[in-house]
Structures are given as structure tokens and as C-alpha cells.
Amino acid sequence: xxxxxxxxPVKFLSLSERLLPVLWVGAxxxxxxxxxxxxxxxxxxxxxxxxxxxxxxxxxxxxMAINAWFMMLVASIIWLVRRHHVSALAAKAAAPVGVVMxxxxxxxxxxxxxxxxxxxxxxxxxxxxxxxxxxxxxxYVALWEAIEDPDTAADLTSVLCLVGSVFAVLSxxxxxxxxxxxxxxxxxxxxxxxxxxxxxxxxxxxxIAGFVLLFLALVLYRTGTEIxxxxxxxxxxxxxxx
Amino acid sequence: xxxxxxxxxxxxxRAGGGFGLGLAFFLIVTVxxxxxxxxxxxxxxxxxxxxxxxxxxxxxxxSLDRLLALDFEDGTLDLLATAPLPLEAALxxxxxxxxxxxxxxxxxxxxxxxxxxxxxxDGYAWLVGSLALGTPALSVIGTFGAxxxxxxxxxxxLMSLLVLPLYVPTLIFGAEAARRGxxxxxxxxxxxxxxxxxxxxxxxxxxxxxxxxRVNLR
Numbered sequence: 001x002x003x004x005x006x007x008x009p010v011k012f013l014s015l016s017e018r019l020l021p022v023l024w025v026g027a028x029x030x031x032x033x034x035x036x037x038x039x040x041x042x043x044x045x046x047x048x049x050x051x052x053x054x055x056x057x058x059x060x061x062x063x064m065a066i067n068a069w070f071m072m073l074v075a076s077i078i079w080l081v082r083r084h085h086v087s088a089l090a091a092k093a094a095a096p097v098g099v100v101m102x103x104x105x106x107x108x109x110x111x112x113x114x115x116x117x118x119x120x121x122x123x124x125x126x127x128x129x130x131x132x133x134x135x136x137x138x139x140y141v142a143l144w145e146a147i148e149d150p151d152t153a154a155d156l157t158s159v160l161c162l163v164g165s166v167f168a169v170l171s172x173x174x175x176x177x178x179x180x181x182x183x184x185x186x187x188x189x190x191x192x193x194x195x196x197x198x199x200x201x202x203x204x205x206x207x208i209a210g211f212v213l214l215f216l217a218l219v220l221y222r223t224g225t226e227i228x229x230x231x232x233x234x235x236x237x238x239x240x241x242x
Numbered sequence: 243x244x245x246x247x248x249x250x251x252x253x254x255x256r257a258g259g260g261f262g263l264g265l266a267f268f269l270i271v272t273v274x275x276x277x278x279x280x281x282x283x284x285x286x287x288x289x290x291x292x293x294x295x296x297x298x299x300x301x302x303x304x305s306l307d308r309l310l311a312l313d314f315e316d317g318t319l320d321l322l323a324t325a326p327l328p329l330e331a332a333l334x335x336x337x338x339x340x341x342x343x344x345x346x347x348x349x350x351x352x353x354x355x356x357x358x359x360x361x362x363x364d365g366y367a368w369l370v371g372s373l374a375l376g377t378p379a380l381s382v383i384g385t386f387g388a389x390x391x392x393x394x395x396x397x398x399x400l401m402s403l404l405v406l407p408l409y410v411p412t413l414i415f416g417a418e419a420a421r422r423g424x425x426x427x428x429x430x431x432x433x434x435x436x437x438x439x440x441x442x443x444x445x446x447x448x449x450x451x452x453x454x455x456r457v458n459l460r
Contacts, residue, residue, distance in 0.1 A: 132407055132410055135403075135406070135407040136407050138403060139403045139404040139407060142400055142403055142404075143390070143391075143400065143404060146391075146394050146397065146400050147393070147394065152393070152457055152458070152460070155454070155457040156390055156454050156457055156458070159390075159450055159453055159454050159457075160390060160404065160454075162450070163386065163408070163447075163450050164407070164408070167407065167408045167410070167411065170411040170439070171407075171410045171411050171414075174410065174411040174414040174415060174435070175410075175414065177414070177415075177418070177431075177432070177435070178414045178418060
């Protein structure tokens, strides 16, 4: 028994069919609990007022936007090294989810920034590098759409994902150099004693867990769809031949 | 390698339309800028380094789809892929030829266009220096984009979408160096970073370009 047996589409599908109900329910529970607790059960911040509560959408979506790209990178490397189709399809399935997460992070940030910073948008390093990440996502999705042959598309997008990752990191530091920041420091990090205040901390963790589960559920579901599309195409091709 | 370089250069010079077109584009973009932002000299001299960098970048981008597409259609790339010369080297040479026909003229023309945009006194040397250091990176990164989209019909727009985000670090450091030079600040740091990026992509990018080109030639 190893992890690699799930590279077999049949095993992968049967596993994901067993996992998906758990993930959907878990995501719904965590999101509902985290968001309701966050929106109604926590006090207003003494300076930011009720706008602080957008943190429950903004931070988890920003986190998932970056981690979705990271997941695509890992899946792309697995495809390039071990040629498992499920891996390439999982990367393909994750990309639109990542696009949406990036959009949520950008839009909620703008909505929060308008009353707090007095502007919808500033050319701050964090904001700018997120916008660049969004462009990378768009290019990746567009390349998948443009190529007919699935294996060629998988190969090309995998290399693009690798190269794009390097340049995304480069851009992140280049942008840092280019302009001073307006955005506050990281809301959560593992090596700090104190992050956000405790009242906000626990519902935030729940919301993050909800976003992670939602991401996993969406990616598994969409990967299953991609596998079935591939199968349907193979069946049709066989019928045409006979 | 020399033969390939000479062939590409000869084609670019004689086939018409390739050589000089990027330069003309660069000129027209620069001329259009004062029309769009107004003729105030102070404003123009502030934005001149950025505009010249952006113009050079777009001129590079527009000439990219000629880089591999024609050779892909007539089968030259298939021959290159089976030749004893590694595909990585062939693509490096093609990037070099692209730089000589597109990047180098842009570098040489930039000071003249700087006069049109009222660039500050010390800015010329730094502008030329930053462009000379940065445009090779644009050609090499562009070769990757061209190799990625060579099999796609009407891939030009898609290539822009893929290549432009990759140009971000080069543009930031290049334009920053030119801007600092023009305003009398010390441009050494961005210039060094720019040189680092150029050296890095020249060393590593051909491997990625050759990998995707092999997939497209399969």
C-alpha cells in the first residue's frame, strides 16, 4: 500500500467518492461555524469597527490562493517525473479554484481598504504581487484551454507552472524592492508568539479550516469530472474507429 | 551555431518586415505618449525612463511570434531538433539573433527617443546601460513564450498573456535603474539585480524552452 496506488484513476475515483461527502460536510460545518461565529460572535475592533470581520474571508482565501498554486506546482512536478494522468488533471482542476480564491482575496481586500486606507487599490507590494499571481493563473488556465491534445497540454502547462513559480517568487521580491508597503504584516504565522487577538483567532482558524476543506472538496470533485471527460473522449474515439 | 546565427540574421535582414519593424514600433509608441498625457515637459521627463522601458518591452514582445513560428511551419525546427547541436543551444542562438535584430537597435535608439521625451541630463547613460543589460533577458524569456505557443494557431495573444507576467521582474529592475539614473540617485542596486536576472535566465531558460519545444515537435 502506498500513496502512488491512487495514481490509478479507478482507485482515485473510488477513494474520492468516499472522501467527498466527508469533505463537503466538513467544509460546510467549518465555514458556517467560523463565519457565523466570526461575524456575529466577535466584538468590533476599537479602531476598525466592524470592517475587521472581513478578515474571515480575506485571510483564508489569500492563504488558499497561494497554496493552490503550490499544490499545482507539486502536481505538475509529479506529472513531469512520474507521468500520472491524475496528477496533471488535478493541477488543471485546481487552477480555476485558485483564480477564484485570488479574486476573493483581492476584492475583499479592496472592500476593506476603501474605508480603512481610503482607497480601493494601492500599489503596495503585497497587493501588487497578488495581482501578478492572478495574471499567472490566467495564463495557466488560458494555456490549458488553447491546446487540443491533453498530454501536450499537460506537459506545456506543467513547465509553465514551474517557470511561473520561479518568476512569481522573483516578482514578489522585485515588487518589495520597488515600493514601500501599506499592507499590515502577516495576520498569522507559526513562529510568532501572538498573532491576531484571541477573540478573532479561533473563528479565523475555523474559517481557514473551512476554506481548506472546501478547496480539497472542489479539487477532488473537479478532478473526478476531468477524469470522466477523458474517459468519455476515449470511448468516443474508440467508437469512431470501429 | 555560427551558421545558424548567420542564417537567422540574414533572414531577418533580407526577408523584409522583420528587422526595423520593432524599431519603428518603438518610435511610434514613444511619439504617441506625449499625445496621450499632454506636452508638459516636467511630466514627460518624469515618466520618460518608464515609457522607454515599456516601449522597448512591447517592441520585443511583438516581434516574438516571428521568432519560431515560420521555422515551425516550414520544418526547420524539426531539422534543428534532430541535428547534433543540442536544442538548448539552438534556442540560445535564436534568442541571440532576436536580440541582435530587435534588442540591440532598441538600445541604440533609446537615447534619441529620450530627447523627444525630455529625459534628464544624467539619464542617458543609465537608460542605455539598463536597456543593454535587460533586453537580452527579454529575448530569452520571450523565446520560452514562443516555444510554448508555437503549436497553437493564432497564439500571438495567448503568448502575450503568458510572457508579460514573466517580464515583470526585468521591467521593475530595469525601469527602476533608469529612473534612479535620471533623477540623480544611485542606480547600482537595481542594475546589479537586473544583471542577475539576465545572467540567470540566460543560464537556465534555454532548458525550459527546449523542453516545451520538444513537446510541441512531438
